[in-house]
Amino acid sequence: MTILGQLALWLALLLSAWATIVGFVGGAGQRPELIRSAQRATYALAGVLVVASLALVVALVKHDFNVAYVASYTSRNLPLIYTLSAFYGGQAGSLLFWAVVLSVFGALAQWLTGRRYERLMPYAGAVTASVVFFFVVVTLFAANPFERLPFTPADGNGLNPQLQNPGMVIHPPLLYLGYISITIPFAFAMAALFSKRLDTGWLHAIRKWTIVSWLFLSIGITLGMWWAYVELGWGGYWAWDPVENASFLPWLTMTAFLHSVMIQEKRGMLKKWNMVLIALSFLLSIFGTFITRSGIISSVHSFSQSPIGIYFGFYLIFIIVATAAVIWSRLPMLEAESHLESMVSREATFLFNNLLLVGIAFSVLWGTMFPMISELIRGTQVTVGPPFFNQVNIPIGLALLALTGIGPLIAWRRASPGHLKRQFAAPVTAGVIVAVLLLALGMRNLYPIMALALATFVVGTIAQEFVRGVGARHRLHGESHALAFARLVGRNRRRYGGYVVHLGIVLYFVAFTGQAFKTDVEASLKPGQRAELRSPWGHTYTFTHLGVSQYEELNRFTTAASVEVARDGERVGVMKSEKRQHVNSLGQPTFEPSTEAGIRSDLREDIYIVYAGSVAGTEEAVYRFTLNPLVWWLWFGGVVLVAGGVVTLWPGTSTSADRRRAMAGYAATLEGSTSGAK
């Protein structure tokens, strides 16, 4: 099978080179026969890479341990699902994963939008194929998953136990889907520059792609948090680790891009800025893959040092130079069609939103790279940790949260005092009331109070929009409230879906606030002994150590410690935390023991128990008990965010009659909100 895989990779190399060159030449010379040839190459490229991937999957499933990659990441007793996830669990496989997914995306873009954007498509296809070419080159020459060993081991190494978790099965591919799909909007942006068709056509072509890739990134990042939380056992979900930061960076610039394209669509402003943002997002997605895969910045996530670093380094420089040159050569065509008229307007709010997002991105990049930067300049490595990132980003994040409430409601061009009062009086009041309440209840932490007050303000603006929209439809069309709600959302999906996404983001902020009130205690307990912990809500938890048991499971020896938990003397239940020693099929231990935390969630807080080991030969156990307020809201926020994203993406309203009706609904809302204020 590996011969087939190798062959497919070599074919992919030729096809991607062909699709790149012929696509460019065909596009530039407007030669239909060349364009068609490049199109066919695009489809064939996806085909051969799928074949290569299947070859790897077969090698994995058949336990062909003569293949180095299979021997490194799997073993006979590894459950099938993790054997499959080993496809992208290692470096070589994950690079192949990049190539195959991008080639499929490229073929999809060709198939779905090729006809509608026939002037852009040849270039967009060529740019996409060139990126596939790079990944195929790296896969073939620096990290080849089909390489064979000079001998055949009896069993493989097995997958790292920390990767043997359902979250780890879906987190990496989703994050990768996010990274990879950014290439398509980037390719269309470049196509617009090459073809000099710089109207809003390319923005329409990529509208859904950008939301899709943003959603994948969001889901990927959130699942990564979830995995870190349940699997790494340190009681948190975000450590500002370089690899986490690397996934956060393109998310930030994509978020900025999603907002600033609206300004270009509506007002013809920010054309250069949008080009820079999408190029930056693409660059950061490659950079993120590079950091994850090369181990250039030592981090707990670092994969082994490997020769792919040099390939990525040169490729990054090439992208920077090439995109800068292309944007530079087209600058005169990217002049704005209108100007900012007032600081109190949606344009200005969005500009500040962009500024803050890029500011966060820059500070995160700076902090991540600081050990390298300081070593270059001063000769000594200076590292910055979570305190730096929190200190810088909490204030910026709060400002951003405020803009989340202001942006969608403030008028375009220039907002009048009357308009401001109408839109913001109620939400601001709600926010102030919450702040006063929290102060009265004795909370004295500035940032949490601000965060919760601003969250209330934003939720207030969103609720107000829904109430007014539904009310307007109810009055004008005589629809029942439920029907009015369904139609309101159904006919203005981008707008109301966007509100739901904002609601999800607010929930993330609420969850982050909980981290300010996290408490924990470490204790060494004999059976029957107990530890106490006071929750920020004023309850007292007691943890009584019940005992330690040992048993064999599947592919591991497990030592489990049980604790009875009570809140204010009332029994909550028994929780357990485990130490797992994974073994291979011969019963020999593989990897270090891994910890499985015991977690019990409710809306107020998580009880998080880590069993750290026993005093030799006894049942005396060492524990860390953590009370982690509001963590549940993070996962719930993720669900809300995805739901909102799906609403925005839901296909439909494409016929002109539908569109007209949708516009009528929009007009009704506007009218409704105006008449409501009289």
Next chain:
Amino acid sequence: MNARAKFVIGAALVLTTVGFLMTSGIKETGVYFLTPSELADRVQADPTFHDVGVKMGARVVHGTIERDVGTQTINFEVTDGEQTYPVVYRGIAPDTFTDGVDVVVEGRLAPDGTFHAPGLLAKCGSRYESEPSA
């Protein structure tokens, strides 16, 4: 003053704030990352360096790990091949902490030459990737 000029001023203010937050953040939270030899040189050149918190990246010396589960204290030695320091760590060690791994300890070097570390990070170059054992 037109809106554009106002925006430029506003943007400059935002950027200055971000810049200020970053520089003060680095000044307040930045920590030296040294090898044991570099730490030894520093302390020799300037004895007050004992009071400065640092991160030290080194390898755990084989067979030196002593765990006292009762007091949750771990004693071990780290080295970069030239300089070796005994380390005292209190708390729960990460799963990957074991003989011979690369660790980052964060804390202070006491005048008696012991490194007191409230922070311990075991980084394993092959954390998610291990070579096939030939």
